[in-house]
Amino acid sequence: MNTDPIADYLTRIRNAQMARHKVVEIPASNIKKEITKILEDKGYILSHKFEDDGKQGVIKIALKYNKNVPAIKKIERISKPGLRKYCGADSLPRVLNGLGIAVLSTSKGVITDKEARNENVGGEILCYVY
Incomplete structure (x- = not known):
């Protein structure tokens, strides 16, 4: 398991x-x-x-x-089962100043940080990719 x-x-x-x-x-x-x-x-x-x-x-x-x-330089888990990391629509992370992506689980589904900014939603930060 x-x-x-x-x-x-x-x-x-x-x-x-x-x-x-x-x-x-x-x-x-x-x-x-x-x-x-x-x-x-x-x-x-x-x-x-x-x-x-x-x-x-x-x-x-x-x-x-x-x-x-x-192509993937680094891929790292952010929110873990022991310590969940959430962010609001106003405090979404920028990975490498916008060159990378943060994958979030939101009420609109699993989306990137840029899409979450456009839709003005926050959620759980699953991982960073750059």
């Missing part, structure tokens, strides 16, 4: 990039699918595919590299 599936998701991506893997397989959940869509939309991964294996399913992520350098 895994107590923090999002941290496990981020660690699998981090480890696969350090080992220069082309594809990484991760057990699926709805929140992981949403984070994966955001990573693809923002250009941090090449593509993703959801496969149903009769249980919870698997997300296959094709990792992106620029001349053998991973």
